[in-house]
Amino acid sequence: xxxxxxxxxxxxxxxxxxxxxxxxxxxxxxxxxxxxxxxxxxxxxxxxxxxxxxxxxxxxxxxxxxxxxxxxxxxxxxxxxxxxxxxxxxxxxxxxxxxxxxxxxxxx
Amino acid sequence: xxxxxxxxxxxxxxxxxxxxxxxxxxxxxxxxxxxxxxxxxxxxxxxxxxxxxxxxxxxxxxxxxxxxxxxxxxxxxxxxxxxxxxxxxxxxxxxxxxxxxxxxxxxx
Numbered sequence: 001x002x003x004x005x006x007x008x009x010x011x012x013x014x015x016x017x018x019x020x021x022x023x024x025x026x027x028x029x030x031x032x033x034x035x036x037x038x039x040x041x042x043x044x045x046x047x048x049x050x051x052x053x054x055x056x057x058x059x060x061x062x063x064x065x066x067x068x069x070x071x072x073x074x075x076x077x078x079x080x081x082x083x084x085x086x087x088x089x090x091x092x093x094x095x096x097x098x099x100x101x102x103x104x105x106x107x108x
Numbered sequence: 109x110x111x112x113x114x115x116x117x118x119x120x121x122x123x124x125x126x127x128x129x130x131x132x133x134x135x136x137x138x139x140x141x142x143x144x145x146x147x148x149x150x151x152x153x154x155x156x157x158x159x160x161x162x163x164x165x166x167x168x169x170x171x172x173x174x175x176x177x178x179x180x181x182x183x184x185x186x187x188x189x190x191x192x193x194x195x196x197x198x199x200x201x202x203x204x205x206x207x208x209x210x211x212x213x214x215x216x
């Protein structure tokens with residue numbers, strides 16, 4: 001069962017440039033761990049470690065088929081982050097509207 | 109002049125629960141630093157430190173008027189994060205469409 005991704009873990013995972021590069025590559029389609037490592041110029045062990053953080057935060061899913069582990073983007077993690085940001089922007093827009101009305105009333 | 113917020117800094121700043129709590133409060137409207145500190149149950153010095161990270165990452169603006177420093181949400185930082193996430197989701201949707209078409213062609 002998939003738990004709802006933890007917002008803190010998601011943003012922490014997104015704070016690292018290598019993990020963002022992994023997500024940028026995975027957003028173009030699923031690839032194997034070794035294909036993922038190739039353009040990153042880091043060791044396979046480092047990639048696996050980053051993948052673990054991404055998997056635990058709900059941003060990536062991996063599945064082993066025979067001897068190959070394939071990684072895919074898991075939209076759940078991105079959705080949680082996008083929703084948190086959207087909520088802040090909504091509240092902020094409302095706060096600005098409210099301030100605007102207060103100023104209007106002051107002028108009357 | 110406002111530089112475009114750095115995506116790594118923005119996500120790093122969002123990874124901390126106290127900084128997210130600050131942004132949640134600021135999204136409801138500008139407040140002074142001491143008003144901000146009150147519900148957080150941390151020292152004023154800690155709040156100031158978090159505010160500095162938020163300001164440097166383009167998520168918050170502060171302005172001093174007389175003896176009071178007022179903090180406001182700065183939507184630029186959130187916009188950069190939202191855009192990065194949106195780009196990933198767009199690419200991913202396209203990748204899924206492409207995979208779907210390949211499977212359809214296979215079946216024919």
